[in-house]
Amino acid sequence: MTLNEILAHLWGGLPYAGGGLFVLLTLVQLAPIKVTPWSWLAKTIGKAMGIAAIExxxxxxxxTDDKRDADSHRVKILQFNNELLRSIDHTKEEFIEVLAEIDAYERFCEGHPDYPNNRAVLAIENIQENYKERLKKHDFLQEGEVRHE
Known part of the structure; x- marks a missing residue:
């Protein structure tokens, strides 16, 4: 669709009305009246472009914030796994908290396949296996209990 056809459509479908509209807007722009349609149109387009840049x-x-959150989840997972590897016992609630971190982290990874995830895969497996073992044995660290191994 040409500019003339668009303007004709806006002018009620009259052929070549777009040219008349152009002349009319230009005359209004130049008239001593403070109506400035071209300036208004330029500002409107500028605002639209500015909004697109802001978006x-x-x-x-x-x-960036989502990636930072995923990095934070991964740090907590790796730290918890490191504590398990150093034989530091944890309560059931601590395991539940790290499992929530794992859920959030894995949701992010599913939605972002380009995110480097290999650093946490084995740690997650170890935490889950350790949790299953503690559930079977029912030997989580109890609140206030201190174990020395």
Whole structure:
């Protein structure tokens, strides 16, 4: 669709009305009256372009924040696994907390296949296996209990 057809459509479908509209808007722009349609149109387009730039920037910030959250979940998972490897006992509640971290981390990884996940896979497996073992034996660290091994 040409500019003339678009303007004709806006002018009620009259052929070549777009040219008339163009002339009319230009005359109004030049008239001593404070109505400035071209300036208004330029500002409107500028605002629309500015909004698009702001939306792009916001999307970038959200992506960065989501990645930072995933990194934080991974750090907690790796730290907890390190404590298990050093034979530090944990309560059932501590296991439940780290399992929630694992859930959040895995949800992020599913939605972001390009995110480097290999650093936590084995740690997650070890935590889950350890949790299953503690459930079977029913030997979680009890609140206030101190074990020395």
């Amino acid at each position: 792009k920037k916001l999307d970038e910030h959200i992506a």
